[in-house]
Amino acid sequence: MSARFYADLPLMSGSAISLPEQAARHVQVLRLQPGDRITLFNGQGNGEPGSEGEFEATVTRMGRSDVDVTLGAYTATRREAGRAIHLVMGMPANERMDWLIEKATELGVASIQPLMSERSVLRVKGDRADKKLAHWRGVASAACEQCGRNRLPLIHQVASLTDWLKNGLAETPADAGTRLLLSLQNGTRPLEQAIASHGALTFLSGPEGGLNPQEEAAAMACGFAPVSLGPRVLRAETAPLLVLSRLAQ
Known part of the structure; x- marks a missing residue:
């Protein structure tokens, strides 16, 4: 090749x-x-x-x-995943975000919306946010070169979770499908039980420390259904990749 x-x-x-x-x-x-x-x-x-x-x-x-x-x-040549999965996530810090974008691209993510929430370690705005975005798009294009994808995932500008739920969510594509929230709340349904079809998915995942209860409640008020990945607590950069590995076939 x-x-x-x-x-x-x-x-x-x-x-x-x-x-x-x-x-x-x-x-x-x-x-x-x-x-x-x-x-x-x-x-x-x-x-x-x-x-x-x-x-x-x-x-x-x-x-x-x-x-x-x-x-x-x-x-x-079609090498895209069978379903569109849109990742909305609290950014992990430092090189973990680069690693996450690279691996999510390899696993077939359709788009990534980086967010800042109350517990976020990484916080960027202005010129620094623009430079980060350009860098992340470069990471994604390099991952596409390596893995064989011919379509780049869309990486959006950094936003705060509050602003995105109020304004950015309205700009989500009409085909963004079911909205899911990765949560550690007791009694939350397993991921597989919350997926009724093979349609598109938009899933929200928190940063290190997760989303706080108020942020989870705000997301659920916007139509996000809480789901669990199992009994173990996964790192902020690991949980989204587990979802993609299970669902983006």
Whole structure:
């Protein structure tokens, strides 16, 4: 299998393009030469609505800081999960958030909404939030290159839980499906019992220390049903991945 690269550009068989900076840098690190073949994807398939696939490409020129390629055949290839799962979560701190985004992307998450709640350790806003978002989107695109996905998960701007429940939730796609809340409350139904169909899911998970009772109550007032993952208490970055591994097939 040839090396895969994400190119945020219009792609069309037969056209010649210069690779984006990050992809060009990776090609140079791999010491590829003119004539070598690579695979490119841009998350938009062949441009038709709902299409999903990738393009063959041949390196034609290696410059000091740029790389030119000619696009070859397009192959329609579906590698997305069978159901759309949207993760809404209190951000874990430091490199744990990077790790979570990487693994959630590999497991097929459709979108990620990072949140700040009362117990959140990681808090960002303004320029720092913008830089974090750009970094996380880079982590997701690199994970897609590695795992074979041709569609990038949508990663939203950081928001507070309170603001998101009041305003952001109204912008959730109509096909976001059943709303579930990962909870440690006694008597909460197991995850599998709360899922009645194979439709889309939006699930809310807390940061280190979880959501407080008031935040859980606010989420349930917005239609989130509490569910349990079992008797053990999982880390903030582990619980969402367990949901994805069970459901995003």
